[in-house]
Amino acid sequence: MGLRRIKSLLILMVALIAGGAVCFLPGATGWMSRWADPHTLTFTGGALCLLGAISGLLTVTVVRRNNRQLLDRLRQIALDGRFKYLEAGDGEFVPLAAAMNDLIDFAEKTVSDAAMKTKELEIQLKVATAERQHAEAIIYSISDAVLVTDPFDDLVLANESAARTFEFDLQRAGRLPIAQVLKDEKMIGLIREMRQSKSTNGRRIVEHQVKAGNGAAKTFKITLSCVSNQTDEPAGVVAVLHDMTKEKEVAEMKNDFVSNVSHELRTPLASIKAYVEMLIDGEAEDEQTKREFYEVIQNEANRLSRLIDNILNISRIESGLVKVNKGPQSLMVILKEALDVIAPQARQKQIELNEKLTPVFYQTLADKDMLYQAVLNLLSNAVKYTPEAGTITVETLVDEAKKKVITRISDTGVGIPPKDLPFVFDKFYRAEANNRMAKGTGLGLSLVKHIVETVHHGRIFVESHVGKGSTFGFELDLCE
8 A cells, every 4th residue: 555545544534533523522422412312322323333434444445446536525524524425436336335325314314303302302391491480480479378398398399478487598498308497397297297198189278376486376277288290199298378367366356246246235135124024014103113214224225226326337437338528627616515515424423624725726637526426435434434523634735846636535533454455445345443333335435446546547545544544535637
């Protein structure tokens, strides 16, 4: 073999190796090894190896036969780095060139199939990623707390509501065991029990109270269900926690309200019924006794009427159905009218009424009738709980800097114990220490609070010292 042929052979082999590397290594071993089927890689690798072997044989043959045309064609394929069909220079190379072209067809088809499968896998990955992001967005937007765990009880997904409820860092909680994330042993046990049950069709609903770090407790309705994978085997647990705290409070308030109303209605009705029966039985033989019975019946009927009116008024205010007619009103005029009405009751108990009122030109935007009712209720309470020969002082103060007018009604009565002060404006609440002092329904102060704060957006307050007296007051905005 001459030096020239050896040189050509070396150049051709180097060109073939370089061209194959450029053509197949980045394209085949790079993306094919990641996405293509292993069988596809096997066939492609075999095709490339066989192509290299045949190329080597063909090179030797070409060198030995001195077919310059075919040699130039192979060199061009190696330098271009692409599949190209071979054309034999004369008849004796036709079978070898045909085999080479068949192998090229096979390699092209294999790489094309791998590229198509790669494209399909990329599309499936994008769809799966989009679906996951959509599911996460839905879970994050749910106001209820959501926890999702895997078959190993690791937390794989949670939302902000769950992080606030169980007080954990949402960013650091992913893929941690649920026992490390939650401090609530009952909740951890519920998730484990649901996962161990392997129930993929049903769900479990329980009520559980979760205590926060500040000691406050919230009641949750927890819905637990197992999620299944493609083989219908449990793949984890989804827990949804709905906060029922306010719902339970409202339910309890309704029950208390019905119970209190029933009690308050029963008392005057019982008295009316008793005195009517005595009249029917003829126990009132003289006119004086009959008159006393009639007065008791009348007073109890009036008490029943006031109770019903107060309940309806509070209900209308709370539901927003009450009709409010606001306009500029002089608070001094309203206080004077209420004082004139309450004066006869005060005189019966020899109670002195002191007035310290502001000039008439100070006005507030108010519903006159409703504000009059609130003032009259406060004055009536002051008279009821002030012993004989006591004093009731009504004064108004104006803060022009804050644009506020303040009304204070102070008495020298029995006072309210400190433990009862936070609850005096609650419906049907009455201080036990003062129950014997005067009768009442426990709705008067609640109505006053609603009139001042709900209707007029003011502020009501109370100050009291046992044995010294109490001061009830409210603050309203001055008219501009």
